Amino acid sequence: MLLSINPDNPQPRLIKQVVDELKRGAVICYPTDTVYGIGCDIFNPKAVKRIYQIKKRPSKKPFSFMCSSLKNVSTYCYVSNTAYRLIKKHLPGPYTFVMPAFKLVPKIMITKQKTVGIRVPEHAICRDLVEKLGNPILTTSAIQANGNPPMTEAYEIDEMLGKQVDIVIDGGPVYPSPSSVISLVDDVPVILREGKGDISGF
Secondary structure (H helix, E strand, O other), rough: EEEEEEOOOOOOHHHHHHHHHOOOOOOOOEOOOOOOOOEEEEOOOOHHHHHHHHHHOOOOOOOEEEEHHEEEHHEOOOOOHHHHHHHHHHOOOEEEEEEOOOOOHHHHHOOOEEEEEEEEEOOOOHHHHHHOOOOOOOEOOOOOOOOOOOOOOOOHHHHOOOOOEEEEEEOOOOOOOOEEEEEEOOOOOEEEOOOOOOOOOO
């Protein structure tokens, strides 16, 4: 199902519609501040496994997930004083921060090093979905099986993935650029990938 939602002022009725489906185990595609993503409730194992199948991703390679705010991040991972200052300065924004995970996070979402990748996108649809769901949402780019770059338009994603996912949210075009990935595991920032987010502050 292709569902249009205003990216600047998401309609509460439509956000609730998507959240109700997420609670029932739906897999969705949605716009972020970097790419169109694929996601689900991280606490729904069947939905998480569906995304592994869609992405043809090894089960030992965990996905990142979205939180709605800095306070929400600290519920799921250890945030030191140094990490807090850096995250507060850069989130919401096009960054993925790798940090030590708390036991609350499902094992399938945690690396062997007991870390998780956290995003707080600067996108109203993303934040509204996480806030209304009450749980983080898995996030991974909606890429084509042939390895081509992520697409910019929801209708393209619906044509490619519409039969594999339950809802494709049309929030307007998103010109793909991956997030910058920064590890804060040892309290000293380590740039793992330079992407859309400015890394000069690290």
